[in-house]
Amino acid sequence: MLLKKSIPWGYILGKIKYEILVVACYALAFGLWHENLNLHHITIPLTIPTIIGTIISLLLAFRSNQAYDRWWEARIIWGAIVNDSRSLIRQLQSFINDPEFSVEVSKFTERFAKRQIFWCYSLGQMLRNQDPLGHANEYLSKEDFKFISTHGHVPNALLLLHGRDLKYCLDEGLLNPFQQVELDKTLTRLCDSMGKCERIKKTVFPTTYGLYINFALYLFITLLPFGLTEYVGLVLVPLIILISAAFLFIEKMAIHLQDPFENKPTDTPMTSISRTIEKDLREMIRDYEYVQEKHTASGHKVAEKDFYIL
Amino acid sequence: MLLKKSIPWGYILGKIKYEILVVACYALAFGLWHENLNLHHITIPLTIPTIIGTIISLLLAFRSNQAYDRWWEARIIWGAIVNDSRSLIRQLQSFINDPEFSVEVSKFTERFAKRQIFWCYSLGQMLRNQDPLGHANEYLSKEDFKFISTHGHVPNALLLLHGRDLKYCLDEGLLNPFQQVELDKTLTRLCDSMGKCERIKKTVFPTTYGLYINFALYLFITLLPFGLTEYVGLVLVPLIILISAAFLFIEKMAIHLQDPFENKPTDTPMTSISRTIEKDLREMIRDYEYVQEKHTASGHKVAEKDFYIL
Amino acid sequence: MLLKKSIPWGYILGKIKYEILVVACYALAFGLWHENLNLHHITIPLTIPTIIGTIISLLLAFRSNQAYDRWWEARIIWGAIVNDSRSLIRQLQSFINDPEFSVEVSKFTERFAKRQIFWCYSLGQMLRNQDPLGHANEYLSKEDFKFISTHGHVPNALLLLHGRDLKYCLDEGLLNPFQQVELDKTLTRLCDSMGKCERIKKTVFPTTYGLYINFALYLFITLLPFGLTEYVGLVLVPLIILISAAFLFIEKMAIHLQDPFENKPTDTPMTSISRTIEKDLREMIRDYEYVQEKHTASGHKVAEKDFYIL
Amino acid sequence: MLLKKSIPWGYILGKIKYEILVVACYALAFGLWHENLNLHHITIPLTIPTIIGTIISLLLAFRSNQAYDRWWEARIIWGAIVNDSRSLIRQLQSFINDPEFSVEVSKFTERFAKRQIFWCYSLGQMLRNQDPLGHANEYLSKEDFKFISTHGHVPNALLLLHGRDLKYCLDEGLLNPFQQVELDKTLTRLCDSMGKCERIKKTVFPTTYGLYINFALYLFITLLPFGLTEYVGLVLVPLIILISAAFLFIEKMAIHLQDPFENKPTDTPMTSISRTIEKDLREMIRDYEYVQEKHTASGHKVAEKDFYIL
Amino acid sequence: MLLKKSIPWGYILGKIKYEILVVACYALAFGLWHENLNLHHITIPLTIPTIIGTIISLLLAFRSNQAYDRWWEARIIWGAIVNDSRSLIRQLQSFINDPEFSVEVSKFTERFAKRQIFWCYSLGQMLRNQDPLGHANEYLSKEDFKFISTHGHVPNALLLLHGRDLKYCLDEGLLNPFQQVELDKTLTRLCDSMGKCERIKKTVFPTTYGLYINFALYLFITLLPFGLTEYVGLVLVPLIILISAAFLFIEKMAIHLQDPFENKPTDTPMTSISRTIEKDLREMIRDYEYVQEKHTASGHKVAEKDFYIL
Incomplete structure (x- = not known):
């Protein structure tokens, strides 16, 4: 971090x-x-170490570049996750057809947003080889929790649930066909970001x-x-x-x-980014209670003093 | 700048x-x-400083490259904001179904364009850790101002309002479903640009x-x-x-x-770019008064003599 | 050039x-x-200038790279303008619903194509700080000319007119809603290219x-x-x-x-590219007269001997 | 690998x-x-080998960069294949209109998912110049197998079958027109990934x-x-x-x-990635039998001890 | 090649x-x-040539990089042409509404596929400054041939014909509006690839x-x-x-x-790639005669012994 x-x-x-x-x-x-x-x-002329020094310098520059690129790409991916999370909820709110401002739709949107928040935390935990289900009950409904606990790949299962909800909206007339497809594109982008993280995580330099x-x-x-x-x-x-x-x-x-997801001081600040997403999404669904409490207690607090900066 | x-x-x-x-x-x-x-x-043979000099040169080249890339990416993002702001208003004008050239639609377009102008200023202020609500009353209606003042993330709240207006257009038959989705894509691009700026701002080299x-x-x-x-x-x-x-x-x-949003002489000229956007958008909505006055008074003037160039 | x-x-x-x-x-x-x-x-050991020479070499390589990248990006943008101009007219021709091959539609397509040709010339002129309205009367109808002459940003105003024409087509049933949105995407790409040119032009190295x-x-x-x-x-x-x-x-x-739009011998050959676009687009709208005359007279001739090559 | x-x-x-x-x-x-x-x-002054050493260093750095880029691009392409495979099945499941949860649709989805799994294995085999039809009968129906066995390019034929199934869905009313087009876009991305692999494979450094x-x-x-x-x-x-x-x-x-598809220890771990895709996709279609057995037997096992790491 | x-x-x-x-x-x-x-x-100290040698090395590395990038971009573009050609025919086959498997539609698809094959050959010939109409009669119908022979830019004219055919399909109800637009996007990508080749061809280093x-x-x-x-x-x-x-x-x-389209031993193997496209597309339209004969006679054979490898 x-x-x-x-x-x-x-x-x-x-x-x-x-x-x-x-x-x-x-x-x-x-x-x-x-x-x-x-x-x-x-005795050896100093030119010999100099030649070796030149080639080492070039190789170290090459390696620094590649390591920096991996680290920066990881950061870009998590930036895209922030953007797509915000867009997902904005699209849902501005697409959904709810002229009477019914409580059900409001509940639905909230459940959707919380699931998206949990998706971010869960992906971060998975990438750090920690329990991807931690604090799940704070964000998911019971049925959702039951569904994902039968899956090995938790974030992917959450995207399945997102997709299922969009289908429900189409069937109920809350979304028209273009809007469903457009929201699904945002899910596809989130799925891409998830896969990119896994690629960086699993590919050895x-x-x-x-x-x-x-x-x-x-x-x-x-x-x-x-x-x-x-x-x-x-x-x-x-x-x-x-x-x-x-x-x-x-x-x-x-x-x-070069390994930005290894739970080291230098890794991508995934928990911190996820908390930013949580704050923004809760603001979007007008969850004022959370916004007030957000400085006092949070399930995903980071013990910041354990991390140095590199 | x-x-x-x-x-x-x-x-x-x-x-x-x-x-x-x-x-x-x-x-x-x-x-x-x-x-x-x-x-x-x-005494030390001069070859030793030379070897160290070589590796320093390579590291400085590496660092210059990364710093330049950050700065240039920041500029590209703001270039994209210019493009998407223009496209947003052009799309709105050429999509909206208003055969009778009614005053309401004209007012609506103007409000939308002014909100987009303010979005640019507001994003720039937020990135420089300044008040994102400055001069808001010159650009926003009272309801809009009330809405965003309850939000911590002002530019994101403005995009929510944009999305809400597009929904209104769909409901009133001013836009057909494809057009709403297409305009929403432009909002998504603006949301991406916003998130990219925040990524650069928040990521420490x-x-x-x-x-x-x-x-x-x-x-x-x-x-x-x-x-x-x-x-x-x-x-x-x-x-x-x-x-x-x-x-x-x-x-x-x-x-x-390397830090293009820190209110230093070398940062991205966000205020200047925002003023260009204001000029172009006002021209598009035919706000002739502004165009005439634009050289005399402006809320977001920059005290240019305070900035050197790097 | x-x-x-x-x-x-x-x-x-x-x-x-x-x-x-x-x-x-x-x-x-x-x-x-x-x-x-x-x-x-x-006397100074020659190693000292050598160390400085190394760092200068690296900085010059860095600078050459950035300058080349700017120049090459400018060329890529103008390549995209060529592609999008061709696609725009191809789309218009293959989308427009005109089973009776009426003269009006044919005239409409021709006017649209000529406006696109002029957009290219006009953008080039604007970037070189020359009159963006030069030879406008050869390409634009009187109403169009009147419209753009009230605008400070001529190419942007031309895109507005494009958008207005697409709306007209939708209203008249010449295009269906998907086709309008698809053509508008091409306009958005042109708008992006325009903005990218302005970014390169205005950003100081x-x-x-x-x-x-x-x-x-x-x-x-x-x-x-x-x-x-x-x-x-x-x-x-x-x-x-x-x-x-x-x-x-x-x-x-x-x-x-590093400055590819400064009317210097090394700049992007915008006039030459625009002429290629003119030739291709006139061929597409079957303007045989022009194709025959094209080697004898042209409004935008370049006095090539004035330009050296870098 | x-x-x-x-x-x-x-x-x-x-x-x-x-x-x-x-x-x-x-x-x-x-x-x-x-x-x-x-x-x-x-005798030759050591400066001469030093000059040659400098230029060799730069060329080796250049070559390392290009080789690394090819290898990394290969990895990115296979990462995209993972993402698009997941998205394809998620889209199919959340788009398909099946209110009665009929057995036919469930079978259909399973056949589609297995075909996609086989596509990955088959592409990997083809790129390594091995039999692209190996283990085909475990994943494909008899008609599908018959169809692809008449084709020289097996993965491309599988995409044709995917497309044919989507058409069937449209005709039967299981998908609406937007959904068919959206799923076809995912096929196009898979087709792009396939072609990119072939490009890297066939292009000699x-x-x-x-x-x-x-x-x-x-x-x-x-x-x-x-x-x-x-x-x-x-x-x-x-x-x-x-x-x-x-x-x-x-x-x-x-x-x-530089040759990431040559069946060498250093190549892209295509079989391993394909197995990940198989696991994820089977989980998505709730093929619990496979998930239980997955650690005991698999048609595409890799004798990992034959591979060193580079 | x-x-x-x-x-x-x-x-x-x-x-x-x-x-x-x-x-x-x-x-x-x-x-x-x-x-x-x-x-x-x-006599001059050897350090002087060494300093010049360093800067030459850096400039040669810079030049090698740019030349390699041009060559590799050319290869990427032709890889995209392969992908888009395959996608185009796959889309046509899986979109076209032909429940009775009529002979006309089959003929239509074949004509479309052959025109696409010829587009590839023609583009390659044009880029090498050779006759873009060579062997046209083997691939095109008489009307198509007549149409393109009046055009200076043959590949562009072929895309116009593609677009015209898609319009015909829309009018006849063989494609629905979304499918037409989606196929047109593939044409736009082909048009982009064509323009990118021309850009590389025409831009002098x-x-x-x-x-x-x-x-x-x-x-x-x-x-x-x-x-x-x-x-x-x-x-x-x-x-x-x-x-x-x-x-x-x-x-x-x-x-x-640096010049990958100059008919030199090192250029992009456009004819060879086009033949691959021909083989794949003919397989897709089930042209078995060609597939059998393909090793015996072909209009676009390459005298491979004339080409060395660089």
């Missing part, structure tokens, strides 16, 4: 502490035993790229001191550590950014 | 003055005490990237003089400052570009 | 002649007074980037001779000029490419 | 073993006969680029030892091998990633 | 033979007369970029030997040639890739 807050340096350093330790040991060992061993005869970058990185770090033998001593150890850290950090950041 | 005007160098330098000051002190200190301390024994670039940048600047010990003296200080400035500038520019 | 023709080197050199002159003077002065001044004590690249470029050129002091003399001057030219050229090209 | 599992280093090294062998022989031969031949008079990178790579490796003649001996051989491996690996990875 | 086949090295070398010859002469002349002239006093890269490339090659004066002799000539070849190759590849 990305929020604007200062990040403790400890948290950042914590991510690469083992790697840095290994590098420090290597540099120290190199510096200490350099004189005693015949290593100082083996090509593992060999990561492995390869590691290989090149450690090759680079291993060769570096051989190119600096003339400067060996006190200075070598911090120098190697700092340069290694500069490269290792970028890799870690890309790794953390 | 980006306009073609010359930018005072002072404004640009102002952005990095503290960083430059720190760098200057460091370079001066290094140059002065270099002889007295045993620093001149510690991964903070650790910025932090990391800072780390690499200062590592680079710190190491640089050690690589230049043979040239120490008068020349070192301005050299370090100029090179540091070259890198620091790019970072600052990216930072300023 | 980009056409395949050889470009005189003079034209290209003309773009950077002042910059090159300044650089030449600087290099010459440096070469001449180098011995007399104590400059030859101040972030000025500070350009300014910054200039700063880094001149820093690079200024430092370069200090790194070459050992090679000073006859060779230095042409060397500095050639290297500077290599960098300055790229910048100039990007600047010229 | 990309799954999260550790990859044996042997597998990775196996991909470049012949190249590495050749490089090792060359480096060894160079090292051994260096003294005897007059090669040590021929420009061969000369690969050839060229090879040329530049071996030029680089050949020149490298000449630049290191001062350091010749024990160190040269492993150094050349490691640097060559660093470059050769990236090339191999790009080559393996 | 890109097919998987081995490419003779001669073909590849043939593309840069003149450039290589010039470079060889220059290197040889430099090597021979180096001693006699006072050139060996003029900014010529000055190519010119500039040439300038920088020859500057680099000219300066290179001055940086190698210490190593002059036998080694210099092949070294210069190889490095020059490495850069010249990339440029040539980009140039050949």
Whole structure:
């Protein structure tokens, strides 16, 4: 979850502490035993690490780009979910044919909107491998709950119920045929967003790229001191550590950014977005009680202090 | 707000003055005490800063790209708002079934167009964390104003009113069912644009990237003089400052570009675009009075001299 | 306007002649007074200009990319205008219900097609800040001309007239409701293309980037001779000029490419595209007279020799 | 098929073993006969391999990008197939007019859903150059099987059958005209996904680029030892091998990633995705038997241990 | 036309033979007369060519990217043509209201499908500047042929005929209004694909970029030997040639890739794709005779041996 807050340096350093330790040991060992061993005869021109450094830089840039694109795409998908949730309820309200403002239609719209709110929470929970049925009873009618509890894929089952309700409206004359089809298009867009999230969640970033970058990185770090033998001593150890850290950090950041649905500090703020949707949709169906209470209690509260920002 | 005007160098330098000051002190200190301390024994081959320079360059290019993409996407969204506002009114005018050119229909169209104009201003104000209800009474009827003032999300409430008006048209036979659905699609596109703006506004650029670039940048600047010990003296200080400035500038520019809705000189010219929409829409509904006056007085004037261009 | 023709080197050199002159003077002065001044004590390792050169290269690549993208997007938009103009007339012809092949319908289609042709010319003129009403009387009926002359935004007014004609068709039973809505979608796409052109036209490329690249470029050129002091003399001057030219050229090209609607040799060939549209549309409405004459006289001829190709 | 599992280093090294062998022989031969031949008079500055290394790095980055884009696009297409399969059945269920819940309609929906499931398997098989009719009898009725067996392009024939069934529904009054057209749009999207897969499958990555990178790579490796003649001996051989491996690996990875439908470990997990679709669709048509058995037996099981992850 | 086949090295070398010859002469002349002239006093540090090499690398990467994007977009467009051709016929077959399976409707569908097949061939011919009417009589009825022969833009005229046929179907009650509009959308997509091909065909890659890269490339090659004066002799000539070849190759590849409709070995395989469309469409209309004969004779055979692969 990305929020604007200062990040403790400890948290950042914590991510690469083992790697840095290994590098420090290597540099120290190199510096200490350099004189005693015949290593100082083996010297490598600094151009060699530079060439490797160039290719690592390009690969890290490539990886950062792909990781950022995955993360940004995840955010775009959830933005589309916000938009389509709002459009769905707006369309329902402005399409439904209810000249007498009957209580049934009002109840129907409310049930529909709450189901849509729950769809968002449920999708978020599913993507984070948590119980997609959590707090379901606060949002769903008993029949709906019974229906979805027989399904393995909860958000998909909720869309089925949406579709069933639209059919009911058509049969009852609450919607005309064009309006049913138009509302169904919005459901299709929600279904697309759901599938896109699952795609990002389930697709592994090509593992060999990561492995390869590691290989090149450690090759680079291993060769570096051989190119600096003339400067060996006190200075070598911090120098190697700092340069290694500069490269290792970028890799870690890309790794953390590339999986936006893994319940990590850097993931897409799905719960927070779902709460925004809840607030907007309840406002649209004029659920004033909720709007008043919304700052005091909510089933899906996030313990924000558990999350850092990346 | 980006306009073609010359930018005072002072404004640009102002952005990095503290960083430059720190760098200057460091370079001066290094140059002065270099002889007295045993620093001149510690020399680093210039290749080391070069490697770090390469990776910083790639990261700055990556960051510039992402920042530019955010800024450009914001501009594209507002371009789409212009297009959809025009299309909305054109569709309304060419769809509405009014063979007798009645005054009511004319009034209705005007109210609709003014509400759309206000939607643009209101969205812009909301994105800049300013009062989204400013000047509402100039554009909205009393009932509309009452309705939206009970909503937390003003632009969304305006779209609800649009949808309600389309429903009214369908019920009165002013629009046929296809036309209602088609106009609703335009509302959905406006809703999408609104949500996209909010996404850009609310999504923080991964903070650790910025932090990391800072780390690499200062590592680079710190190491640089050690690589230049043979040239120490008068020349070192301005050299370090100029090179540091070259890198620091790019970072600052990216930072300023990446948040296009923050009421900064570099943001998307939302007020200016909204005024263009107002002019075009008023022309479409043949509001000649406004068109004549438009150069003399306007509720949403921008104090342009307060904004520089980035 | 980009056409395949050889470009005189003079034209290209003309773009950077002042910059090159300044650089030449600087290099010459440096070469001449180098011995007399104590400059030859101040030497800078060539690695420093190399680092700056790397970052300039990346920034120039970034800028070239963005400029190319703007230019290419402008071309894509005008390609879409071609497609939508053809589709508009094809749809009109295959939708309109005219079993008796009446003369009125034929006249109506012709008027519609000619208005669409003029829309293209008019949009091109407006984007180049030229009179959008030029040659209007050749394409528009008197009423249409009267209508648009009261509008500030001519192409938008033409789309209004298109929409009005579609409404007329619906009322007269020439189109059924689906067909009207479908044709209106094509108008919406044309409206989108129009707005996208205006977006590119009105959005300034972030000025500070350009300014910054200039700063880094001149820093690079200024430092370069200090790194070459050992090679000073006859060779230095042409060397500095050639290297500077290599960098300055790229910048100039990007600047010229980034504004595709500025009536410069490199802009989008809007008049030429509009003429293609005119030819195709007149062929579709079987205007044989025009097709025969098209090589002899045309209102919108381009004085091609005035344009070079970039 | 990309799954999260550790990859044996042997597998990775196996991909470049012949190249590495050749490089090792060359480096060894160079090292051994260096003294005897007059090669040590021929020395090349290391800057030359560096320049070639820079351009190779950029080309490898370009190639990695394109290969990744192909692979990711393939994944996006199959994600869209998942979404459209779900939407197709949801639409069918919520559109079909069956107030009496007749057995025929239920059978019809089941047949339709199973045909869609088979479409996915069949497309996957076709793309891998395997029998697209495998296990067809488990999913298709006899008439359907007879129909598609006379067609060369099995998935396209299945879409024809889908279309025929929708027509049947329209004729029988089970769907209204809008609903038929809307369901046909989903078929069109499936047809698009199918064609996009075939495009990626059939389009060769420009061969000369690969050839060229090879040329530049071996030029680089050949020149490298000449630049290191001062350091010749024990160190040269492993150094050349490691640097060559660093470059050769990236090339191999790009080559393996760029063809995502070639039945290799790195391809798109089409069978696995198809099984997900089968599970979801059977759940939607409430085929409880299958859902219970799904972990015990399946016609399209994948022998996962045969696949490594790249 | 890109097919998987081995490419003779001669073909590849043939593309840069003149450039290589010039470079060889220059290197040889430099090597021979180096001693006699006072050139060996003029030496340039190798860093200068390296800086130019970096910027050339970036520009070549930029150019390769743009050229690849054009080529890949062309391929995507033709992939869309395949999809839309299949969808068009599938839609026609599943929409048309023909309960008695009359011979006329069957003939009508066949004529429509053949016209679509010919549209593909015709578009390909037009883009390659060949006769767009070739083999027209094999696919079109006499009236259709007569109609299109009066048009300058043959594929556009074919779309007009498609539209006319759809209108005929509407009038005869073979299609309902929604179906006509839906089929017309497919025509609009085909029209868009056609226009996109023309856009790529007619838009010149900014010529000055190519010119500039040439300038920088020859500057680099000219300066290179001055940086190698210490190593002059036998080694210099092949070294210069190889490095020059490495850069010249990339440029040539980009140039050949950037124009995908120029009847060159590297262009989009339009004839081959059209034949695939013909096979699929004939299968859909159950034209068994053709399917049997398809391997023996075809009007649009490609003399494949004339094409190499790039």
